[in-house]
Amino acid sequence: MTQQMIPEQPAQVEVETNVWKPARRITTLSVGLVLVAILVLTALLAPLLAPFDPNIQHIELRLLPPSHQHWLGTDGFGRDLLSRVIYGARPTLLLVSLILVLTIPVGLLIGISAGYIGGWFERILMRLTDIVMSLPSLVMALALVAILGPGLMNGALALAFTSWPPFARQARAETLALRRSDYLAAARMQGIGGLRLMFGHILPLCLPSAVVRAALSLGGIILASAGLGFLGMGIQPPTAEWGSMVAEGSKVIFDQWWVAAAPGGAILFASLAFNLLGDGLRDKMDPRHGN
Amino acid sequence: MATDSLNTDKLVAKDLTIYLPGERPLELVKSLSLCVGQERVALVGESGSGKSLTARALMGLLPHPCQLRASQLTLGDHDLTTLKEREWNKLRGNRVSMVMQDPKHALNPTQKIGKQVEEPLRLHTRLGRKERQEKVADMLNAVGLPNPAFLQQQYPHQLSGGMGQRVMLAIALINDPQWLIADEPTSALDFDMREQVLGLIERLVEQRNMGLILISHDLQQVAHYCERVLVMYKGELLDELPADQLAHATHPYTHTLWSCRPSKFTHGERLPVLDRALLASLKTGAES
Amino acid sequence: MTDSSTPAGFVRQGWRWSGRLLTGVISLALTLLGLLAFTFTLSHLAPIDPTLQVAGDHASEATYAQVRRDLGLDQSVPVQFARYLDHLAHGDMGISRITAQPVASDLMRTFPATVELATCAILLGGSLGILLALLAVWKPGSWLDNVARMVSLLGYSVPIFWLSLLGLLLFYAVLHWAGGPGRLDDLYMYTMTPRTGFVLIDTWLSGDRDMFYNAISHLWLPVTVLAMLSMAGITRLLRASMLGEMNKEYVILARSKGAGRARVLLCHVFPNVLGTLITVLSLSYASLLEGAVLTETVFAWPGVGRYLTTALFAADTPAILGATLLIGTCFVLLNALADALTYLLDPRTR
Numbered sequence: 001m002t003q004q005m006i007p008e009q010p011a012q013v014e015v016e017t018n019v020w021k022p023a024r025r026i027t028t029l030s031v032g033l034v035l036v037a038i039l040v041l042t043a044l045l046a047p048l049l050a051p052f053d054p055n056i057q058h059i060e061l062r063l064l065p066p067s068h069q070h071w072l073g074t075d076g077f078g079r080d081l082l083s084r085v086i087y088g089a090r091p092t093l094l095l096v097s098l099i100l101v102l103t104i105p106v107g108l109l110i111g112i113s114a115g116y117i118g119g120w121f122e123r124i125l126m127r128l129t130d131i132v133m134s135l136p137s138l139v140m141a142l143a144l145v146a147i148l149g150p151g152l153m154n155g156a157l158a159l160a161f162t163s164w165p166p167f168a169r170q171a172r173a174e175t176l177a178l179r180r181s182d183y184l185a186a187a188r189m190q191g192i193g194g195l196r197l198m199f200g201h202i203l204p205l206c207l208p209s210a211v212v213r214a215a216l217s218l219g220g221i222i223l224a225s226a227g228l229g230f231l232g233m234g235i236q237p238p239t240a241e242w243g244s245m246v247a248e249g250s251k252v253i254f255d256q257w258w259v260a261a262a263p264g265g266a267i268l269f270a271s272l273a274f275n276l277l278g279d280g281l282r283d284k285m286d287p288r289h290g291n
Numbered sequence: 292m293a294t295d296s297l298n299t300d301k302l303v304a305k306d307l308t309i310y311l312p313g314e315r316p317l318e319l320v321k322s323l324s325l326c327v328g329q330e331r332v333a334l335v336g337e338s339g340s341g342k343s344l345t346a347r348a349l350m351g352l353l354p355h356p357c358q359l360r361a362s363q364l365t366l367g368d369h370d371l372t373t374l375k376e377r378e379w380n381k382l383r384g385n386r387v388s389m390v391m392q393d394p395k396h397a398l399n400p401t402q403k404i405g406k407q408v409e410e411p412l413r414l415h416t417r418l419g420r421k422e423r424q425e426k427v428a429d430m431l432n433a434v435g436l437p438n439p440a441f442l443q444q445q446y447p448h449q450l451s452g453g454m455g456q457r458v459m460l461a462i463a464l465i466n467d468p469q470w471l472i473a474d475e476p477t478s479a480l481d482f483d484m485r486e487q488v489l490g491l492i493e494r495l496v497e498q499r500n501m502g503l504i505l506i507s508h509d510l511q512q513v514a515h516y517c518e519r520v521l522v523m524y525k526g527e528l529l530d531e532l533p534a535d536q537l538a539h540a541t542h543p544y545t546h547t548l549w550s551c552r553p554s555k556f557t558h559g560e561r562l563p564v565l566d567r568a569l570l571a572s573l574k575t576g577a578e579s
Numbered sequence: 580m581t582d583s584s585t586p587a588g589f590v591r592q593g594w595r596w597s598g599r600l601l602t603g604v605i606s607l608a609l610t611l612l613g614l615l616a617f618t619f620t621l622s623h624l625a626p627i628d629p630t631l632q633v634a635g636d637h638a639s640e641a642t643y644a645q646v647r648r649d650l651g652l653d654q655s656v657p658v659q660f661a662r663y664l665d666h667l668a669h670g671d672m673g674i675s676r677i678t679a680q681p682v683a684s685d686l687m688r689t690f691p692a693t694v695e696l697a698t699c700a701i702l703l704g705g706s707l708g709i710l711l712a713l714l715a716v717w718k719p720g721s722w723l724d725n726v727a728r729m730v731s732l733l734g735y736s737v738p739i740f741w742l743s744l745l746g747l748l749l750f751y752a753v754l755h756w757a758g759g760p761g762r763l764d765d766l767y768m769y770t771m772t773p774r775t776g777f778v779l780i781d782t783w784l785s786g787d788r789d790m791f792y793n794a795i796s797h798l799w800l801p802v803t804v805l806a807m808l809s810m811a812g813i814t815r816l817l818r819a820s821m822l823g824e825m826n827k828e829y830v831i832l833a834r835s836k837g838a839g840r841a842r843v844l845l846c847h848v849f850p851n852v853l854g855t856l857i858t859v860l861s862l863s864y865a866s867l868l869e870g871a872v873l874t875e876t877v878f879a880w881p882g883v884g885r886y887l888t889t890a891l892f893a894a895d896t897p898a899i900l901g902a903t904l905l906i907g908t909c910f911v912l913l914n915a916l917a918d919a920l921t922y923l924l925d926p927r928t929r
Contacts, residue, residue: 127609128613130606130610131609131610131613131614132613134610134910134911134914134915135610135613135614135617135907135910135911136865136866136868136869136906136907136910137869138869138872139869139872139887139902139903139906139907139910140617140903140907142872142887142891142899142903143617143618143621143899143900143903144621146890146891146894146896146899147621147624147625147896147899148624219735219736223736223738223739226738226740227738227739227740227872227873230738230740230873231873231876231888231891231892232891232892233891243738246738246740246741246744249744250744250877253744253747253748253752254748254752257745257748260741260744260745261741261745264738264740264741264744264745265741267738267741268733268736268737268738268741271735271736271737271738272732272733272736275732275735275736276732279732347831350835352831352834352835376839376840377839379837380837380838380839381837382837383834383835383836383837384835384836384837384838385837388835388836389832389835391828391831391832391835393828396827396828396829397828397829397831397832398829398832399829399832399833399847399850399851400829400851401850401851401853402847402850410833410836410838411836411837414836414837414838414842415837459832462832462836
């Protein structure tokens with residue numbers, strides 16, 4: 001070898017020549033998972049966790065401040081606020097699940113079929129997707145619920161109506177990419193085609209990113225559904241629902257602030273939990289977006 | 292090599308190691324040593340041999356997770372291992388500068404050419420606006436670009452590859468640095484353009500008494516334009532020899548690299564293939 | 580090499596631009612049509628029979644049939660839709676059941692209040708958002724970055740009506756730093772001559788300084804609450820965008836010239852995210868119009884949002900649909916504007 005090694009005493013010097021270090025990985029995913037787990041468990045175990053019945057009214061105990069007996073105080077009808085907040089997790093999660101059940105299949109169906117079939121079909125569907133996507137979701141949902149009447153199912157339908165476009169778009173993009181892949185070509189060569197190809201092969205591959213997108217949109221959906229509840233367009237009282245609880249509390253906000261503060265804090269918690277989960281999942285799936 | 296040059300400073304690296312820290316640190320460049328004065332040195336190797344990383348390390352621009360250690364890393368009399376960012380900024384673009392591979396990506400798409408070429412002057416000199424503009428025009432002329440006044444108002448996407456590369460050269464040389472690090476400057480260009488740009492680099496480096504570190508994977512190219520060649524493979528420096536000795540290289544890797552260049556002499560024949568097993572055994576043999 | 584340098588190139592560029600413009604306009608028209616179809620469908624899904632509303636519960640069959648014909652309800656759906664569009668083109672959105680006024684004039688009256696709120700909020704939220712994003716990418720991973728991310732995440736997750744309530748509680752009831760509900764104290768409400776509909780401008784023009792300060796005291800809190808909402812989204816998106824740019828080669832080249840951190844961020848990275856910024860700002864403005872619905876309700880701010888929610892409580896269908904149409908149209912237009920601006924601002928398309 002013709003190397004020219006300059007003999008010297010090696011004194012190892014550590015140096016950092018980089019300036020912009022991206023963030024240390026805060027495990028948003030783990031925090032998000034924990035918070036969502038708390039939320040789900042609270043909803044499931046509500047009867048065990050709540051100290052009182054959320055619906056029994058004690059008019060003589062109305063509007064009590066937080067105390068030893070009632071950790072979050074009582075509302076205008078003398079109902080224990082803590083219990084109502086705990087039970088309030090149920091309608092929220094129920095609504096959210098309903099919305100997901102309606103949105104994801106519709107979005108995936110439209111996206112995958114558009115991407116697979118192509119041509120005019122695809123163009124029309126994508127145009128439709130774009131149109132619905134440029135409409136303000138809360139206002140549309142409000143208008144829908146106003147006409148159809150308030151309630152859990154209508155609220156879910158209304159919010160689902162405006163939530164499916166991002167799923168469809170993503171599914172279509174993935175289908176287009178997959179269409180050219182070897183994996184699908186191999187399946188085709190085996191004679192698998194059409195519906196079976198779409199749902200047996202393409203669909204499973206689109207699911208992971210659909211899950212991530214769902215997690216990302218849940219925070220916003222929770223806020224929107226709370227907004228509906230606040231305006232009295234969601235689940236009707238006396239069912240404990242966080243949005244309508246805030247509305248009740250708004251009437252006495254200046255003197256008994258806890259009646260509105262507690263359920264609102266719960267909404268914040270839920271939305272935060274899902275946003276963290278969504279961020280964490282997305283960082284995991286696509287490290288480029290991390291930090 | 293020039294002996295009575297104005298420039299006797301050297302860019303020295305000894306046992307330069309670039310690694311990814313962690314539980315089991317991964318070494319990307321292993322104990323590299325080089326010394327570049329006012330000469331044209333080439334750093335050749337396949338992709339993944341660590342040559343670009345080395346170039347970045349010499350500029351203090353390693354990508355984030357990578358870290359380096361060295362027993363010596365000096366530029367003239369500056370100890371590069373202890374430099375703060377502020378001090379690095381004084382050196383970069385001033386005493387050592389870089390030309391990158393693809394002008395389409397390396398030039399700022401939203402800035403006019405004139406502004407981009409002027410920037411090193413703004414950063415390192417106290418020249419007034421008029422003087423800066425004159426210098427920019429001079430520099431653009433020197434790199435062979437016609438009509439500098441018009442060109443200065445253009446945006447990078449309006450330039451061809453060759454023109455963009457010349458602009459990058461202008462940016463790198465406008466402050467008369469002592470060293471130029473050219474990281475595969477012609478890989479993104481057409482074949483004819485390559486000769487032109489390399490010739491230009493050689494000429495300018497000569498004129499300005501500069502040192503050049505040319506990074507390339509094209510051995511033939513470097514044979515023509517450089518004086519000394521360093522051959523890298525998988526992060527290690529395998530061979531170091533004068534450029535005119537390339538045809539007579541004794542190291543099997545260098546020899547294979549040289550002899551497997553397609554040309555009219557090899558027409559119809561099988562090109563030699565690198566015997567990596569032999570290479571590996573050579574390495575372990577050398578280590579033991 | 581520039582296209583516009585030769586006459587032929589200029590024409591070619593102009594052709595390309597007008598083609599793009601045409602596509603954009605068609606796109607916009609289709610979306611608006613979709614919006615109109617939505618409101619039209621809803622107006623026909625209303626459970627209350629509009630014929631009965633006009634004719635009364637005790638109308639005879641003949642009257643009922645006559646009213647039906649008058650209202651055009653015996654026609655086919657496409658014809659009805661055409662009638663609907665025709666009405667809209669003449670500014671007829673029906674009569675509000677609460678105010679007994681034409682919905683269109685109600686909206687004209689309330690729209691400036693919302694615009695004022697949203698505009699002030701985007702100015703505040705936008706500046707804060709940009710600032711916060713710049714601080715965050717100054718040293719990615721630093722405490723500044725983490726604080727920025729947390730603030731943005733919280734702003735993203737907080738229910739705006741709750742924040743409004745708490746803000747009102749703290750700054751109005753407890754600290755008395757903010758005026759109460761409404762745009763002005765009652766004292767001034769009736770003495771101010773409305774000229775533009777924008778209370779800031781009108782009170783300034785009236786010359787009464789106290790009135791002007793009163794207007795500000797009512798305005799600042801809802802504006803701040805809304806600004807928090809837009810700041811969160813802007814910081815989030817801008818930060819991600821800038822971090823993406825910082826991995827690109829031109830940033831390395833800039834650094835190799837010896838440019839410091841501040842210079843690289845402001846002179847190199849920021850101009851490259853300008854397109855994204857404009858889009859984000861437009862979209863944020865649009866979402867502020869939506870957020871105003873809830874905020875105005877809490878602050879009793881007489882804008883379109885409050886008009887909508889009042890109509891909701893009273894099941895005033897024409898008003899609901901009119902307000903929906905207005906907000907929806909603004910939303911769509913802002914989206915289209917964002918698209919257009921992005922296209923125009925990219926030097927690569929010149």
